[in-house]
Amino acid sequence: MKNLTIVILAVILIGVVGGFLYLNYGNSTNISGQAVKTVTSNGITTANSNNANSVREITLDAKKFEYTPSTITIKKGEKVRITINNLDTTHGIKIPDLGVSGIDYVEFTADKAGTFNFYCNNYCGQGHPDMSGVLVVTE
Numbered sequence: 001m002k003n004l005t006i007v008i009l010a011v012i013l014i015g016v017v018g019g020f021l022y023l024n025y026g027n028s029t030n031i032s033g034q035a036v037k038t039v040t041s042n043g044i045t046t047a048n049s050n051n052a053n054s055v056r057e058i059t060l061d062a063k064k065f066e067y068t069p070s071t072i073t074i075k076k077g078e079k080v081r082i083t084i085n086n087l088d089t090t091h092g093i094k095i096p097d098l099g100v101s102g103i104d105y106v107e108f109t110a111d112k113a114g115t116f117n118f119y120c121n122n123y124c125g126q127g128h129p130d131m132s133g134v135l136v137v138t139e
Ligand SMILES: [Cu+2]
Pocket: 091, 092, 120, 121, 122, 123, 124, 125, 128, 131
């Protein structure tokens, strides 16, 4: 009976130590020292937002003669891809202050903070010159 108790205690101990090591392994860092993944307080595992390869995807609905949403807020240094979802004819987007322009999408990293207007760059009818939105780049 004493032997059985020791075996049970040993199994519990192995389980606790093993579980501890396993959980720590989940938060391990890779060779370059970057965190591989982050477990948030609600238990969801997310890709590291500091990863240089991550691109924030933003979709803009475009129709004559407006964008939805008409205001986009991003962070300085954040890599973003803005995709144009045309609801009627072909539109596009240009952000002159940032030297960004494209029809289907634009991909860029804002290197300065500020408020910049963006416009449609593909003639879509009478209201085309007024088709615009605002990009806010925060520090
Ligand atoms: Cu247009």
